[in-house]
Amino acid sequence: MSNKNYEIRHPDDVNRIVSEYAGQGKSNKVIWLALIGVFIDAYDLTTLSFGIEQVIKEFSLTPLMTGVVASAIVCGTIVGNLIGGFLTDKIGRYRVFMADMVLFVIAAIVAGFAPNVWVLIIARFIMGISVGVDLPVAMSYLSEFSKFSGKSNKASRLAAWCPMWYAASSICFGIVLALYFILPAQYSHWLWRASLIFGAVPALLIIFIRGKYLTESPIWLANQGRLKEASEILKSSYDIHTVVLESKKDYKIQQNIKQSFWVLFNRTYLSRTIVAMVIHISVAFQYTTIAFFLPSILMNFFHTTTLTTITTTLTLNLLFAFTGGLLGVYLASRFTSRHILLTGFILQFIALVLLGWIGHPNSPFVLYSAIVLLGLWLFAEGFGPGAQMMVYPTMAYPAAIRGIGVGFNRAVSGIAQAIALFVLPMWMTKYQTDVFTIIAIFAFVPIIIIGFIIKFEPTRNDIDLQEPIVKPTSTTTNIII
Incomplete structure (x- = not known):
């Protein structure tokens, strides 16, 4: 320079x-700190995907209470998304980011030492608030410390949240695998507790090094x-x-414009909000089914042992989900988001329909085929909807309402995921492997809407340079494509 x-x-x-x-000096360090925040979010949401079976046994949970425990953190994220989205735009990125890291450390430790199920539920709910607060600010950092075009542009850095997410999931299961061999048999029930507590470590890292690299967003x-x-x-x-x-030309400071979630539904932003909501609802139901309940699918539908379940889940995450996420980063800097997204949804639809058709594997060949289809879904999620779901809301809204936009859509995703976590254990019990066919609907609907009805492309123009904030109006029904 x-x-x-x-x-x-x-x-x-x-x-x-x-x-x-963007990308020179210490700005890249800020990007990595934001991605570490995403790592914490993913790790936190993954810890009970295997441990839920141990929690059920330790606290003698009914299917209803299992749903409450599983959905507690997601309910917390809904609250956190709305609060965090508003505060991120109102008081700034830096202060919100640091506050949610401190909250996470406390909640993770309390959850790990929970003496009963109610303490666990409350701690997981608070942990969810921290996760919900973090994502809007992390996405704002990734966008506002990145170039719009070229290598390591905004879209690719936003897409990087996905491989970071699956890296956290893989590390989580790697820790569970290590503890499986390290802990004596009589302490095996501590697997879920130890993995929860370990999640506080990267949050502490951010807290300790914040003064050296982390700054407020200049935008x-x-x-x-x-x-x-x-x-x-x-x-x-x-x-x-x-x-x-000094500028002789007057300009309206965006701080003076009333920040409200209703601005997302005016004529300018309505179509973008609809697309983002469709993506988030679809990903929430699909991800909860395949990724979160993957250990349960392997145990209950494919009848794998505990060790096989851990190793298979870890392998699928590394070979398919994480690899797909890395491919998503590459594709995001070279192709339009809409086309990447549609390709991912199509592959997911195919994988889910075939899984429903296979049903319970009755031979080794069919079992391996089903596992490959699970891998195909994870791979498609990694480069497609998983990566692009944050590109859409982050790049669709300008800086003044970016936190609100991301927070609102993540809240929608949280509501959908909470519903999914609550109903899926009952659906799996009632419908068994037919649940895959039901969930395939959530891959088919976005193909129709994004492919044929609302063809919005968020990476076409830099929103921070192209559009002023438009105040909410009484007209919220027109879809602008």
Whole structure:
């Protein structure tokens, strides 16, 4: 970077500098800290996917209470998404990010030492609030510290949340596998407790190193009218020297515009919100069925042993989900989000229909075929809906309402996932492997809506440079494509 001083007269000047020069200086460290936050979220939501069977035995849970325990954290994320989305836009990215890390550490430790099921439920609910608060701010960091185009652009960095998610899932099961061999047989029931407590470690890491690398988003500061502070961060994090000049042209500071979830449903943003909601609802039901209940599917439908269940789940996550996520990062920087998304949903639909057709495997060949189909679903999730579900809401809304947009859509996803966690244990008991055919509907619907009805593409233009905030209006029914 040259020693040239770049002039800043308007928030758009900051947006343009970040869009062109992000990725140098300490800004990449901020990206990694945001991704570590995503890692924590994923790890936290994964810990009980295997441990739920142990929790059922330890606390003698009924199917109803099992659903309450499993859905407690997701219910917490709903609250956290709404609170975090609003606060991220209102008070800034940095303060919200640090507060949710502290909350997570406390909740993880309490959950790990829970003496009864009610303490576990409350702790998991609070942990869910932390996860819910974190995602809107993490996505804002990933977007606002990245270039719009080229290598390591916004779309690819946002898509990186998916391989990070599956890396956390894989590490979670890797820890469970290690503890399986390390813990004496009489302490095997501590597998789920130890894995929960370990989740506090990366959160503590962020807390300890926050002062060296983590800063407020210069784009958020600029949109609040705090151009001098934005200029200071451009120098410290990007090594870009800027001079703030008085502008004779008036501009409306976005802070003065009332922040409300209703803005997502006005004429400008309604179609984008509908698409994002469809994606999040679809992913919530599919992910909960295949990814969260994967150990239960292997144990109850495929009749695998405990060790085989752990190793198979770990292998599927690494070979298919994580690999698909890495491919998603590559594809996001080279192809449009909509086409990637549709390809993923089509493959998922095929995998789910075939799994429903196979039913209970009655031979080794059919069993291996079913496991490969599970892997196909995970691979498609990794590069398609899993990666793109955060690209859509993050890049569809400008900085002033980005937290609200991501938070709202994640809350919708949380509601769908809470419902799924509650009903799926009962559906699996009643319908057995026919549940795959039912869930295939959630892959088919977005193919129709995104493929033929609302053809919105979030990566076509940089939203932070193209559009002002539009105030909510009474007209919320027109879909703008």
